[in-house]
Amino acid sequence: MNTQAQGTRFVDKLGKVYGLYTLGFLGFFALMAIIEQFGVGARTIGVLFLLFTLAIYATIGWLSRTMQVDAYYVAGREVPSLYNGMATAADWMSGASFVALAGGIYFGGYPYLGFVIGWTGGYVLVNALMAPYLRKFGCYTVPDFIGTRYGGNTARFVAVIILVVTSFTYVTAQINATGTIAARALHIPFEVGVWFGLLGILLCSMLGGMRAVTWTQVAQYIVLIIAYLVPVIWMSNAQGFGVIPHFTYGEAVARITELEPLLGVGAAAVESVPGVKIVTSLHNGPADSALYNWKFVTLALCMMAGTASLPHILMRYFTTPTVRAARRSVSWSLFFIFLLYFTAPALATLTKLQLFDPNLATAVIGKSIEHVQNLEWIKQWTSVGMLAVTDGNKDGILQINEFFMRPDIVVLATPEIAGLPYVISGLVAAGGMAAAMSTADGLLLAIANALSHDLYYKIIDPKADTARRLIVARVLLIVIGALGAAVASLQLTGILGAVAWAFCFACSGLFFPLVLGVWWKRATTAGAIAGMVLGFAAGSIYLWWTYTTGETWIGLDHLRFGIIGMPVSLVAMVVVSLMTPAPDEEIQQMVDNTRDPSGATILEASH
Amino acid sequence: MAEVSSETRQAHWRKTSTLTYVVLAIWFLFGYVVPWFAKDLDGASFLGFPLGYYFIVQGSLIIFVLLIVVQNIFQDNIDEEHGVAEE
Numbered sequence: 082m083n084t085q086a087q088g089t090r091f092v093d094k095l096g097k098v099y100g101l102y103t104l105g106f107l108g109f110f111a112l113m114a115i116i117e118q119f120g121v122g123a124r125t126i127g128v129l130f131l132l133f134t135l136a137i138y139a140t141i142g143w144l145s146r147t148m149q150v151d152a153y154y155v156a157g158r159e160v161p162s163l164y165n166g167m168a169t170a171a172d173w174m175s176g177a178s179f180v181a182l183a184g185g186i187y188f189g190g191y192p193y194l195g196f197v198i199g200w201t202g203g204y205v206l207v208n209a210l211m212a213p214y215l216r217k218f219g220c221y222t223v224p225d226f227i228g229t230r231y232g233g234n235t236a237r238f239v240a241v242i243i244l245v246v247t248s249f250t251y252v253t254a255q256i257n258a259t260g261t262i263a264a265r266a267l268h269i270p271f272e273v274g275v276w277f278g279l280l281g282i283l284l285c286s287m288l289g290g291m292r293a294v295t296w297t298q299v300a301q302y303i304v305l306i307i308a309y310l311v312p313v314i315w316m317s318n319a320q321g322f323g324v325i326p327h328f329t330y331g332e333a334v335a336r337i338t339e340l341e342p343l344l345g346v347g348a349a350a351v352e353s354v355p356g357v358k359i360v361t362s363l364h365n366g367p368a369d370s371a372l373y374n375w376k377f378v379t380l381a382l383c384m385m386a387g388t389a390s391l392p393h394i395l396m397r398y399f400t401t402p403t404v405r406a407a408r409r410s411v412s413w414s415l416f417f418i419f420l421l422y423f424t425a426p427a428l429a430t431l432t433k434l435q436l437f438d439p440n441l442a443t444a445v446i447g448k449s450i451e452h453v454q455n456l457e458w459i460k461q462w463t464s465v466g467m468l469a470v471t472d473g474n475k476d477g478i479l480q481i482n483e484f485f486m487r488p489d490i491v492v493l494a495t496p497e498i499a500g501l502p503y504v505i506s507g508l509v510a511a512g513g514m515a516a517a518m519s520t521a522d523g524l525l526l527a528i529a530n531a532l533s534h535d536l537y538y539k540i541i542d543p544k545a546d547t548a549r550r551l552i553v554a555r556v557l558l559i560v561i562g563a564l565g566a567a568v569a570s571l572q573l574t575g576i577l578g579a580v581a582w583a584f585c586f587a588c589s590g591l592f593f594p595l596v597l598g599v600w601w602k603r604a605t606t607a608g609a610i611a612g613m614v615l616g617f618a619a620g621s622i623y624l625w626w627t628y629t630t631g632e633t634w635i636g637l638d639h640l641r642f643g644i645i646g647m648p649v650s651l652v653a654m655v656v657v658s659l660m661t662p663a664p665d666e667e668i669q670q671m672v673d674n675t676r677d678p679s680g681a682t683i684l685e686a687s688h
Numbered sequence: 689m690a691e692v693s694s695e696t697r698q699a700h701w702r703k704t705s706t707l708t709y710v711v712l713a714i715w716f717l718f719g720y721v722v723p724w725f726a727k728d729l730d731g732a733s734f735l736g737f738p739l740g741y742y743f744i745v746q747g748s749l750i751i752f753v754l755l756i757v758v759q760n761i762f763q764d765n766i767d768e769e770h771g772v773a774e775e
Contacts, residue, residue, distance in 0.1 A: 194744045195723075201749045202719040208756045209708050209715075213763075327746065331736030365730075365741045374724045381719060403774045405764065412756040419753050426745040676701050677692055679772040 092159050099164075102137075103303050109133055110307075114504045123503040127266040130507035131514060134304055135281050138297045138518070145289035145296050150547050153290030153554065154221040154530060156400040160295055165406075166413020168298035169397045171305065171519035173200075173414070174421055175251075176258025177580040179305060179516035182422075184491035185577055186429035190362035192373075195380035196577075197422050202381065203388025204415040208408060211389055212398040214599040214675050216407035219682025220399060222527070223392040223591070224535040227613075229684060230598040230671065231606040234540050239613045243590035244392045244531050246617075249565065251393075251583035252524040254576045256282070256562075256569035258517035261489075265465070266510045272570045278518070279566040286522045287555055290530075294522045295400060301515035302417065308512020309421050309428075309492075316431045316499045320441065326427050333430045337364045340437050344446055348482045351473025356466060357485035364433065376636045383643035387584025390591040393520075393527035404678040432495050436484075443500055446481055453479050458497035462490060489576060525565070529558040581640040582624070589620030589646020593654050601658075602672050608658030616650020692772055700770040707766065711759045718748040 091098070113126050151157050160168070178200070185193040220226045224244060228237030259278025264271045285297040317326030322333060341347075341363055350359050388394065397414075401407045435443045445453045450472045453459055462468035469485040486494075493513065496505035533554035538545055545553070594612050597604040623645040627633055637644050663669075674683055722729070726740030734742045767773040 191741075191744075198719060198723060198744060198748055201752050202715060205711065205715040205719075205752055205755055208759060209711050328735055331733070331738075331742070334737060334741065365738060374726075377723055378720050381723065385719065405767075405774055408760045408763065412753070412760055415753050415756055419749055423746050423749050673694070673697055673701075676704070677697055677772050678767055679692060679774055 092161065095161065095164055099299060099303065102300060106134075106304060106307070110504065110508060113507060114502065117502055117504050123506070124268065126503055126507045127510060130511045131263065131266045134511045134515065135284075137300060138281065139284040141297045141300055142285040142287070142289055142293045145293035147289050147292055148548065148551060150550065152292045153551055154399075154534065155396075156290075156292040156295045158400055159402055160400040160410075162401060162406045162410035163413050164299050165295070165397060165401055165410035166417055167302040168295045169394065169410065169414035170417035170421075171298040171302035171515070172294075172397055172523040173394055173418055173520070174305065174516050175520035175580060176255050176513065176517035177576050178421060178425075179309065180258055180262075180492050180513050181489050181577040181580075183425045183428040183432070184488035186426055187433055187491045188358055188360055188362065188486075188488045190364050191366050192362075192377060192380075194426065195377045196384060197425065199381040199384025200388065201415060201419060201422050203385035204411060204418070206385055206389035207394070207398075208411040208415075210596050210600070211395060212407050212411050213404045213678065215395055215595075216398050216401060217404050217675050217678060217682060219684040221534050222531045223395055223595070224531050225539075225684070226598065227594060227609065228535060228539065230668070230675075231594075231604075231609045232668070233606055236606055236610050236613070237535050237539060239610055240591070240594075241531050241535050243586065243613060243617050245528055247391070247583050247586040247590075248393060248524045248528045249561070249568075250579055250586060251391075252521055252528070252561075252565045253569045254579035254583075255517045255521035255524065256565050257572065257579075258576055259514060259521065260566075260569060262493075262510050262514045262517065265493075266507075266514075271572075275566045275570045278514075278521075279562050281514075282518050282521045282525065283559065283562055285518065286526055287558055290551075290554065291396075291400060291526060294526055297522065298519045301519040304515040305512040305519075306417070306420055308508045308515070309424060312496050312499070312501060312505055312509060313424055313428045313431065315501055315505065316435065316495070317427075319499065320431060320434065322431070326431065327423055330427050330430050333434050334365055336438065337430065337433055344437060344481045346481055348480075350471075350482045350485070352471065354469040354471065354485045357469050357487050359482050359485055360433075361482075364430065372636050376641070379637065379641045379644045383581070383585050383588060383641050386588035386592045386647060387643060390587040390595060391584070392531070392587075392591075393523040395595075396527055396530070397523070428492065428495065432491060432498060435495075435499050437481075443498060446479055446484060448479055450477055450479050450483075458494060461497070462486075462494060468494075521565075525558055525562055528561050529554050532557050532561075578640065582642075585620055585624070585641070585643035585646065586617065588643040589650060590614075590617030592647060593650045597654060599672065599675055602669050603658055603663055604654065605658045605661045605664055607661045608654045608656075611657040612650045612654030615653040616646045619649035620646025692770075696770050696772070700766065700772055703766045703770075704763065707759065707762050711755060714755055715752070718743070718751045722748060 117126060147153055182196060215226055218226050224237050224240035227240040256275055256278055260271055260275030263277045264274030286294045322329045347361050398407045401410050435441060437446050438444055439447050453470055467487040467490045471483050473483045493509060496509055537553050538550050590613050594609045620642045624639055624642040628639050671683055722743050726744060729740035730738035732739040
């Protein structure tokens with residue numbers, strides 16, 4: 082009972098704790114800025130930033146340690162909506178959002194904005210169709226809902242499999258991102274960086290489960306949002322777009338549109354350099370063709386439906402005290418996420434202008450090759466193979482098709498491109514680390530909890546006592562983390578690609594079984610199993626086909642295979658449900674109960 | 689705690705469903721219809737942005753945030769009206 086009392090007191094003074102924490106972090110930032118003026122090197126500042134933030138997360142993880150089932154799985158269901166909103170935002174915004182998204186927009190232009198629409202609009206679905214009802218259900222994990230609503234171990238087991246495949250695909254990308262950042266900031270090889278990142282991730286989650294992850298994610302959100310906004314606001318002021326660039330960078334978009342034909346954007350490179358790309362797409366070029374629009378909306382749909390089926394996001398809404406608080410925390414989540422997503426296109430635009438516009442001192446296009454090659458940041462990134470400058474046409478001047486960059490470095494390199502002090506680069510690295518770690522934590526926990534609660538406790542050994550269950554959960558966390566790091570160190574896919582796959586896996590297999598579980602009383606066990614298995618299989622087979630042959634059907638590439646999986650899942654689920662007898666009175670009653678926010682949770686008695 | 693009658697529950701669920709369908713219609717409009725016609729909207733401008741582009745980078749996002757907030761206010765009222773609110 083002692084720990085319970087401590088937990089309650091902590092929840093009561095959250096405002097004070099995180100207020101002080103934010104001030105402390107800003108103080109640390111100021112201190113770093115000062116010691117930079119006294120000549121402390123860039124390398125030392127980078128190391129200090131990373132170690133300082135990691136030490137804070139680890140401390141929070143240690144203070145939140147617990148041996149109670151409720152605290153371990155759902156943070157004791159006492160997280161207020163505002164803080165759950167921040168934690169969800171950190172859980173949600175991964176290395177892909179923080180590191181890769183603005184780079185994708187920088188290189189890909191308009192089509193990549195489908196991610197921005199998809200990754201925000203998905204929360205409308207979470208709020209309208211999922212979060213309040215799953216909270217009322219009172220489950221510990223997403224397969225817990227499937228298993229109870231549809232009954233039987235088969236449905237539960239299939240849900241566990243889909244969850245593991247989805248989250249594991251996602252987590253390798255995050256461990257990859259932590260490894261990349263740790264490697265650059267600490268000057269260690271990538272393979273070592275990956276294991277270092279994993280160590281940080283486990284420090285946050287292992288001892289305190291969901292409770293520890295919640296409170297570290299709030300801290301990580303604060304770091305990542307400061308780190309994302311500061312460089313953009315700084316650049317905006319330097320370029321004369323005002324303190325808040327978001328409402329004024331329209332002129333920057335217009336300027337880029339004006340410069341593009343002059344610079345010859347679209348010309349292919351004379352000789353390509355492996356691993357890095359030149360800009361060939363127009364910044365705002367919605368081509369007026371049906372296929373183009375189709376590709377945009379299908380990407381958005383996969384990302385939205387995926388958002389509403391990703392177990393590590395849905396389980397965050399199990400931690401609020403009430404159904405109403407769950408709904409309110411969805412609105413906070415989207416607000417906090419929105420702050421980053423409506424900044425990402427601004428970042429991509431201003432960084433591009435910084436490099437392109439001959440009126441700005443930082444421009445590189447149109448300058449002499451020799452001048453560009455001697456810039457400090459160009460030398461730094463070239464030496465690690467993430468940037469290249471060539472003189473394809475041998476005229477001694479850098480052309481647009483002679484400047485190569487890896488899309489993933491745009492955000493990390495922006496402070497250096499804009500000539501900001503190194504302390505900003507340190508801040509951005511810490512922010513990227515926070516984004517990737519917080520998501521990896523949520524994902525690892527989702528996998529380990531599903532395996533320990535649904536597979537081990539519910540299916541294999543229902544008599545296991547609390548201590549045993551929590552030890553199994555922790556051992557699984559370490560094992561899965563290690564597997565994730567091992568796969569990540571092989572670097573099989575890019576960050577953004579792996580993340581899009583996870584969304585498509587989730588929406589192919591889980592979207593309709595979850596939605597119809599609440600919204601269609603007639604949905605039966607056999608129907609749900611058919612929906613999960615066939616939807617997931619159809620999506621996976623299509624992915625395998627398009628990935629190995631390189632062919633696509635009506636423009637659906639490997640980022641959009643959920644468009645194949647979802648309809649198959651829906652049709653299979655409806656047809657099989659109608660062919661099998663309607664669910665019994667007890668299940669119908671359970672669905673009615675789920676729709677009614679008042680009263681006890683459905684699972685209260687059975688846990 | 690008194691069990692909520694099944695008539696009350698049905699009435700509550702009818703209103704909840706209607707609200708949800710309206711929300712999903714607005715979501716579809718700004719998530720799919722507007723992006724589909726972004727090129728046509730680009731002729732107009734807003735805050736110095738081409739209008740279609742503005743919706744994609746900001747406008748639709750702001751509408752999504754407000755949509756959830758407004759939905760929750762309506763849903764709270766529906767819950768209270770039928771006596772199924774928690775507090």
